Amino acid sequence: MKKVFLTFFLISVVIFVGIAGMTPKKGGTMVIAYWGDPISFNPDAKIDDAGSGIYGCIFSRLVALDADYNVIPDLAKSWEVSKDGLTYTFHLRKGVKWQDGQPFTAADVVWTFEQIMSHKEAPAHAHFARVKSIEAPNDYTVVIKMKKPYSPFLGFLAWYGTYIMPKHLYDITKGGSPVDWLNNPHNQKPIGTGPFEFVKWVKGAYVMLKKNPDYFLGEPYLDRIVFKEIPDQNTALQTFLNGGADYDENTNVAQLGILKKTPHVVVYTKPSPSRYYLAFNVGRRKSPFHNKKVRFAVAYALNRKDIFDKAIKYGKVAEGFYTPAVSWAYNPNAKIPVHNIQLAKKLLDEAGYPVKSNGIRFKATLVYFQGQVWSDMATIIKEQLAQIGIKVKLEEYEIATYIQKVLKAGDFDLTLLDGFQGPDPDNLTLRVGTGKDINVMGYSNPEVDKLLSEGSQVFDIKERAKYYFKVQTILSQDLPIYPIAEVINRYVYKDYVEDLPYKLVGVVAYNNYAKTWLNK
Amino acid sequence: MENMIKYILRRIVSIAIMIFLVMTANFFIIHAAPGDPVTVMTGLEQPSKEIVKALDEKYGLDKPIVVQYFKYIENLSRGDLGYSYVYDEPCWDLIKERIFPTLIITITSSVLAFGIGLYLAIFVSHLGKKYGESIVSLLSYILYATPSFWLALIMILVFSSRLKLFPTSGMLNLRYSYSGIREIIDFIHHLVLPVSTLTLIQIPVFYRITKTSIVQNQREDYTITLTAIGVSKERLFKKYIIKNAIIPPLTIFGIMLGFSITGAVLIEIVFAWPGMGRLMLDAVFRRDYQLLLGIYFLMALFISVAMLVTDILIAFLDPRVRLT
Numbered sequence: 102m103k104k105v106f107l108t109f110f111l112i113s114v115v116i117f118v119g120i121a122g123m124t125p126k127k128g129g130t131m132v133i134a135y136w137g138d139p140i141s142f143n144p145d146a147k148i149d150d151a152g153s154g155i156y157g158c159i160f161s162r163l164v165a166l167d168a169d170y171n172v173i174p175d176l177a178k179s180w181e182v183s184k185d186g187l188t189y190t191f192h193l194r195k196g197v198k199w200q201d202g203q204p205f206t207a208a209d210v211v212w213t214f215e216q217i218m219s220h221k222e223a224p225a226h227a228h229f230a231r232v233k234s235i236e237a238p239n240d241y242t243v244v245i246k247m248k249k250p251y252s253p254f255l256g257f258l259a260w261y262g263t264y265i266m267p268k269h270l271y272d273i274t275k276g277g278s279p280v281d282w283l284n285n286p287h288n289q290k291p292i293g294t295g296p297f298e299f300v301k302w303v304k305g306a307y308v309m310l311k312k313n314p315d316y317f318l319g320e321p322y323l324d325r326i327v328f329k330e331i332p333d334q335n336t337a338l339q340t341f342l343n344g345g346a347d348y349d350e351n352t353n354v355a356q357l358g359i360l361k362k363t364p365h366v367v368v369y370t371k372p373s374p375s376r377y378y379l380a381f382n383v384g385r386r387k388s389p390f391h392n393k394k395v396r397f398a399v400a401y402a403l404n405r406k407d408i409f410d411k412a413i414k415y416g417k418v419a420e421g422f423y424t425p426a427v428s429w430a431y432n433p434n435a436k437i438p439v440h441n442i443q444l445a446k447k448l449l450d451e452a453g454y455p456v457k458s459n460g461i462r463f464k465a466t467l468v469y470f471q472g473q474v475w476s477d478m479a480t481i482i483k484e485q486l487a488q489i490g491i492k493v494k495l496e497e498y499e500i501a502t503y504i505q506k507v508l509k510a511g512d513f514d515l516t517l518l519d520g521f522q523g524p525d526p527d528n529l530t531l532r533v534g535t536g537k538d539i540n541v542m543g544y545s546n547p548e549v550d551k552l553l554s555e556g557s558q559v560f561d562i563k564e565r566a567k568y569y570f571k572v573q574t575i576l577s578q579d580l581p582i583y584p585i586a587e588v589i590n591r592y593v594y595k596d597y598v599e600d601l602p603y604k605l606v607g608v609v610a611y612n613n614y615a616k617t618w619l620n621k
Numbered sequence: 622m623e624n625m626i627k628y629i630l631r632r633i634v635s636i637a638i639m640i641f642l643v644m645t646a647n648f649f650i651i652h653a654a655p656g657d658p659v660t661v662m663t664g665l666e667q668p669s670k671e672i673v674k675a676l677d678e679k680y681g682l683d684k685p686i687v688v689q690y691f692k693y694i695e696n697l698s699r700g701d702l703g704y705s706y707v708y709d710e711p712c713w714d715l716i717k718e719r720i721f722p723t724l725i726i727t728i729t730s731s732v733l734a735f736g737i738g739l740y741l742a743i744f745v746s747h748l749g750k751k752y753g754e755s756i757v758s759l760l761s762y763i764l765y766a767t768p769s770f771w772l773a774l775i776m777i778l779v780f781s782s783r784l785k786l787f788p789t790s791g792m793l794n795l796r797y798s799y800s801g802i803r804e805i806i807d808f809i810h811h812l813v814l815p816v817s818t819l820t821l822i823q824i825p826v827f828y829r830i831t832k833t834s835i836v837q838n839q840r841e842d843y844t845i846t847l848t849a850i851g852v853s854k855e856r857l858f859k860k861y862i863i864k865n866a867i868i869p870p871l872t873i874f875g876i877m878l879g880f881s882i883t884g885a886v887l888i889e890i891v892f893a894w895p896g897m898g899r900l901m902l903d904a905v906f907r908r909d910y911q912l913l914l915g916i917y918f919l920m921a922l923f924i925s926v927a928m929l930v931t932d933i934l935i936a937f938l939d940p941r942v943r944l945t
Binding site for chain 1: 654655656657660661662663664665668669670671672674675676679707708709710715718719774777778781782785788789790791792795796797798890891892893895896899900903906907908
């Protein structure tokens with residue numbers, strides 16, 4: 102009896118301590134070692150990857166993405182989509198205030214989206230192409246009507262360049278003519294509805310934010326957040342280890358081994374909807390890879406497990422033709438060819454590329470951009486292709502030249518790419534659709550185009566999946582790309598940092614630190 | 622004196638012409654580099670052709686390069702350094718924020734390196750051929766051959782990671798927002814490592830030039846004559862040799878001050894210091910043409926003026942030099 106009682110007592114203590122320990126503490130400053138400098142604090146006007154990690158603290162969206170890429174409520178507490186997919190009705194939260202005290206209303210939403218639609222250079226502009234009208238029947242309702250159904254709309258609305266901006270500060274005139282949102286003084290001193298208010302931005306050094314006590318999801322726990330720009334990853338690591346930062350957002354995979362062994366440091370990794378792949382020149386300038394047999398020969402010759410182990414190290418070897426991170430759209434049956442040197446050689450013979458007297462079948466260029474991972478991958482690919490008699494010439498460029506050469510001119514045989522493929526499989530359109538923006542291969546298959554277009558007009562997820570499954574099957578037969586590996590997101594922070602957004606799936610957006618606190 | 626004023630006026634005219642030529646050359650060289658600001662901005666994730674076209678039109682990048690050039694020169698002649706495509710701000714606003722952080726590390730370290738290098742050279746030469754010289758010379762060779770970014774990282778590892786004496790990076794402790802005198806102390810605390818690294822890297826330059834110059838002067842005819850008429854070694858060294866030997870390091874010092882506005886890219890990157898060097902490097906990678914040109918303009922101006930000032934200063938110090 103005594104034993105039972107003691108056990109019961111001990112369990113109670115453990116539970117009590119556990120709960121007490123997890124009650125969030127208020128206060129403190131969280132310093133994030135950050136990789137880049139935003140270009141401005143207008144979150145919707147331009148593509149700005151460094152800024153997009155910070156905007157989520159200051160601004161809110163209608164709907165947001167959590168760290169698992171689910172669409173969650175933000176300024177809209179609920180929404181409905183009509184059966185025909187043509188009308189979206191958003192019900193806004195009441196009592197939300199801008200950080201300058203002005204009330205937030207549906208008029209702000211309508212104004213923001215109108216700006217996106219009238220600015221062609223806005224990153225979200227293309228996603229609004231099928232929008233017919235945006236109306237606010239009252240202060241707390243927004244109705245968006247579409248010309249054609251577009252099922253990825255909600256996902257893109259939650260993703261990039263769709264933060265709601267304050268109409269009362271941006272809808273201004275100077276000397277009688279309206280001021281473009283790129284020239285508004287508030288781009289340097291933003292006012293949002295988010296959990297943190299802007300304090301100071303010293304360009305190239307840091308962005309300092311303080312909590313917004315009136316935040317609609319509750320007062321944030323942290324007093325301040327500082328995004329400290331540290332461009333060099335070694336310095337970022339030392340600053341983090343020496344206590345100059347609590348969260349290191351500028352790590353590289355080579356550091357993860359050491360970091361995992363460091364006491365009081367948490368290293369967490371999770372799949373990201375981004376992947377490394379080799380792209381063939383299928384229809385740009387003249388190239389042996391226009392021939393499908395040659396592409397298959399390369400796929401048989403390459404050993405992506407080897408490339409992964411030696412060059413990439415963290416993440417997963419790719420198995421299929423879309424990111425498994427968006428699991429409902431991933432087709433596990435569309436497989437990448439398995440390593441088989443003999444078959445590769447046979448295919449090249451058949452394709453009319455016999456081994457010449459110098460032991461070489463043909464020469465090809467592999468163009469890639471600067472960076473350790475890329476140059477390691479390229480070197481291994483070069484070696485693996487040498488085994489079947491393809492002599493690869495490596496060409497490394499900094500990003501501006503790379504874009505010029507690969508994206509604009511199509512002057513390559515092989516190239517390496519990665520990049521975000523979410524939040525919706527409609528993103529595949531950009532990468533494999535005829536003439537689309539990241540289709541560097543010059544790949545064109547009318548059936549793929551048709552499936553992608555039809556898939557974007559279906560709302561039932563199970564039905565939709567069928568279209569993307571089919572696309573992946575066709576890609577595995579046409580092989581315009583050779584997927585290599587799935588990328589992972591890494592989170593490196595001190596063990597006293599609790600409840601980072603990635604842990605709060607379904608609760609906050611992936612870049613919203615409202616619920617993060619310091620346990621010390 | 623009248624000659625001097627005429628000389629200065631002539632130099633100012635030639636500086637203006639030179640800067641114009643330099644800016645013209647820069648303009649075309651920068652635009653000849655592959656890639657352009659808009660495609661870098663749109664990147665690889667969302668390079669929509671529509672966005673590219675809209676931005677090209679917005680910034681006038683769709684116009685012929687010669688038209689862009691005349692537009693640029695026209696703006697420049699009105700004192701307008703141009704407009705950054707990336708940041709959507711006037712270049713001068715971006716540049717002026719970097720001037721103080723840049724000059725504080727570059728000028729401080731140049732002055733320190735000049736003083737220390739000069740002192741070491743005089744000290745070693747005065748001492749005669751003893752161990753001192755070999756040790757100092759060896760150290761100076763080692764430092765001279767040390768890559769600055771590597772030295773910077775070692776300084777961080779030793780003095781902040783190991784000894785915990787100085788902060789690792791940045792300009793201020795952002796966890797505690799100090800103000801007043803505490804802020805100044807905090808700033809100086811952050812300044813120590815980058816300035817020491819830059820000073821260490823520059824000392825060998827001044828040391829070696831001064832030392833060579835002293836050795837040359839010791840072999841000059843006037844030295845032999847003065848020794849022959851019985852001037853003491855001490856007096857000869859202090860009164861004559863040093864005075865003559867200081868001219869070459871002073872010239873180099875002037876040039877270095879001219880370059881100080883460009884910052885120290887590698888040091889700024891390693892210490893996360895928000896200086897001009899990083900702004901320039903970012904502008905290169907992002908092909909932010911006008912920002913880059915603005916920085917080059919300032920650089921050309923600074924160097925020309927520094928050289929002019931150095932020449933005038935040397936003319937005062939060395940009566941043999943005539944400015945004509």
